[in-house]
Every structure is written in C-alpha cells, then in structure tokens.
Amino acid sequence: MTSKTTDRAATLFFWASGVVIMLLLAWFLVRILGDGLPQLSWNFITGKPSEVMAGGGVGPMLFNSFYILFLSLLFSVPIGIGAGVYLSIYAKQNRFTDFIRISVEALSSVPSIVFGLFGFLLFVNLLGLKFSIIGGAATLSLLNLPVLVRVTEESLRSVPESYWEASLALGSTRWQAIRKVLLPAAMPILITGITLVAGRALGESAILIYTAGLSVSRHFPDFSPLAMGETLATHLWYVQSEAIVPDAKKIAQGSAALLLIVVLIFNLCIAIPSKMIQKRLTGGK
Template identity: 45%
Template sequence: MSARLADKVATIVFWACALMVIVILGSMIGYILYHGGKSIDWDFLTKPPQVIQAGGGIGPQIFNSFYLLVLSMLFTIPIGLLGGVYLAEYARNSRLTEIIRLCIETLNSLPSIVVGLFGLLVFVNMTGWGYSLMSGALALTVINLPLMVRFTEEAVQGVPDSLREASVALGANRWQTIIKVVLPCAFPGLVSGAIITSGRVFGEAAALLFTAGMSSPALDFSQWNIFNSSSPLNPFRPAETLAVHIWKVNTEGLIPDLRRVADGSAAVLILIVLGFNLSARWLGRKIYRHMTAT
C-alpha cells in the first residue's frame, strides 16, 4: 500500500469513527428530548411532584440542584485555584510533588459511590449534620476538586514565561506577578474550567444518595430565614436533586405519572448540562477575545 493510499484510508477511518460518535450521541440526546420534551411546561418546571395524583413537577428538585451547585462551588473554586497555582508556580519537581499529583489523579478517577460512602461516614455521621445540602456539597467538592486543580494548573502553565519575566523586570515580586499578570491572562481558561466542573454537579447522583438524601421537606419560598427547616436556603436540610429524583422515580414507582416525570426530568437535565458546556465554550472564547483584543 502506497503512502498516499494509506493516508486516504486512515482519513476515511477517522471520519467514520467521528461520525459514528456524533450519530450515537445525537440519537441518544434526540431520543431523550423527543420523549421528555412533551412533558415540559411551566407547571412541570415549577410545581412539586405529586405522590397521590398525577400532574406533579420538578420545581423543588431544580432549585435544590442549583443551590447545591452554588454551595459546592463556594468550596471547590477557591481551594482548586490555590492548589492549581501552587502546582504551576511554586511546586518543584520532587517526590512530594509527584505524590500530590498522584493523589489528584487518583481522586479524579475515584468512583462517586466511594465518595458517597466517605461523605456518609464523615460529613453525615461524624459532623452530626445528617442528610443535608452541606454534606452533599462537601462530597461534591471532593469529586470536583481534582478536576478544578487540573484545569487551573493547565491554564496557569499556558501563560507565556515572557509575561512573567517582564513583570519581574518592572519590579513586581512573585506574588504580584501571579495576581496581576498570570491569573488575568489565564482567566478565560479558569472560567471554562469552573463552568465545566459545575456541569458535573447536575449529573451526580450516587454520592448524593448517601449525603444529601432522597427526599426534601415541604419548602416555603416566602421563608428566607436560613435557620428555619422549611426555608429553601437552609443548607442543613435534606434535599433531593434532579438526578437523584430521576433515579428515585424509576426505582420506587410511587407516583401515578411516572413515565412523564422521568422523561421530562431527563430532558431538563440534558438541557441544563448542554447549556453549561456550551456556556463554557462561549464565555471562555468571549473573555479571551476581550482580553487579547482579537
């Protein structure tokens, strides 16, 4: 086989594999959206689920998912940024650094069910919080922290060394260079990493089964006292997220309109995750163009 023919065959194989992946993913997303889109309306997105009669929705579950996202990222982003900056700017090539990176890679590949059991022992039982949003947020932090550290490290390492050298030549110290030069240049990558990491929160269910719980109390959205058990902002109340709700509806089968709620919940979850991924690419590209004036 000649080199030209081999190149054409390899190109065809690569294109065929890419199209196969696109077709499989497109078919899966299209199937979910087609069946679930029929159930999505304003009442479905705002009302709580009904156990006695049909016509319930997923309003509290959507709120719990977004609230859990906020709580989790309050821990993940600051710690992940500090850890990534340390590995990129301060850590030297030593055995300690290799151990740290090995631990990060191990945590990144750890099954979420294991993190859930860890959260059950530490965040639920040892702290005395019980099943709560705070316990779930800390468990998700354990899951997302390695990814955030990796995104931060790669974004910081992508900043040209010439910018660091120019900052030092102008009299700035190392800390001032990181704060005023390195992080602003790496900001588009940091934003993209944070949004992609956030998207993982919506699809997580296994870890939350053991930490945040599988039920939610009746919420009073007019009650803004976070210490009240019925307040939606209370971080120490149990909360059922959208992904957990899909699992619960399909396994227990207690509600009369099970198929409608399950299909609609899956479609909403797909749309939210797609929205986060597309937002990461769009926002990162826009910030990069704004900061580089291109």
C-alpha cells in the same frame, strides 16, 4: 502501502469516527428530548412533587440542583485554584510534590459512589449534618477538587514563561504577577475546567443519594443548608426505581429532558463568555 494511501485511509477513519459520534449524539438527544419535551410544562418545572397523586412537579429539585452546585463551587473553586497555583508556582520539584500530583490524579479517577460513601461517613454520621444540602455540597466539592487542581496547574503552565519573567522584571511581586498576569492569561482554560466540573456536578446522583437525601423541604424555595436536598438527577433515579406515583414514567422522561436542557444551557452560558474573553486576550485572532 504508499504514504498517500495511508493519508487517505487515516482521513477516512477520522471522518467516519466523527460522523459516528455525531450520529450517536443526535440519537441520544432525539430519544431523550422526543420522550421528555411533551411532558414539560410550567407547572411541571415549578411545581412541587407528589408522592401518591399524579401531576407532581420538580421545582424544588431543580432549585436544589443549582443551590448545591453553587455551594460546591463556592467551596471547591478557591481551594482548587489555590492548590493549582501552589503546585505550579511555589512548590519545589521533589518527590513530595510528585506524590501530591500522583495522588490528585488518582483521586480524579475514583468512582463518585466512593466519594458518596466517604461523605456519608464524614458529614452525615461523624459531623452530624444528616442528609442535608450542605453535606451534599461539601462532598460534591471533594469530587470537583482533583479536576480543578489539575486544570489550574496545566492552564498556568500553558501561559508563556515570558509573561512571568516580564512581570517580575518590571518589579511585580509573585502574587502580583499571578493575579494580574498569569491568572487572566489562563482564564479561558480555567473557565472551561470549571464548566466541566459544574456540568458533571449538575448530573451527579450517586454522591447526593448518600449525602443530600431523597426528599425535599416543605418550604420552597428553602435556603437552609441543613434541609434535605434531593436534586433533579437523584429524583430521576428515584422515580425510575422506587416511586409509586402512577405517572412515574412520564415524570422520569420529563426530568431527563429538563436535566439535559439545563446542562446544555448552563454550558452555553459559560462557554460563550469564555470564547469572548479568549478573543479579547488574543486580540481577536
């Protein structure tokens, strides 16, 4: 087989792979949105759920989804970025740091239900937080940490070393070089990493079933971190498996469509500013 034939075959294969992925994505969106969009209404999106009567909404679950996401990022982003900066800049290259990196990579591949069981034992039972928003957010932050650490370390290593050397040559301290040079230069990749973990957190259910519970507060919105915090993803699982309301299927379809729309809008709201920041840092190239 000649090199030209090989090139054409490879091009055809990659084009076919891309088309298949796009078709699967289109089918996925059409199937979920086609069934769920007719169920969406203002009353459904903002209303309270119903355990017996038809016509309940998902307002508290939608609120809890963003509240738990905010708290989990509040815990995990500073620690994850700090650990990534330490491994990239301050840590010496030895067996101990290699062991830490291997451990972080191993944690990033652990199934989420394992984190859920760990959070149940630690936060719900040992610390006595019971099923609560704070327990779910703390456990969710543990799920986010390995990814954030690796993304931060790799993003800092992708910054040209000349930036670091030039900053130190001008008299900057290490912290000043990190804060004013490395982190701004690595910001687009960091934002992408935070977007990925945030999108995953919005759709997470296994962890929150064991830590945040399958019920919501009687008050809406309830900012108490000790209140039970059923999210939209866990509510979707609940109505599909255990709910006794007569319109459980319609609620599940609407919840799935709403969750998909929320994740897409959330990712776009972060991705667009990230692209603008990247263009500004690269001079519009």
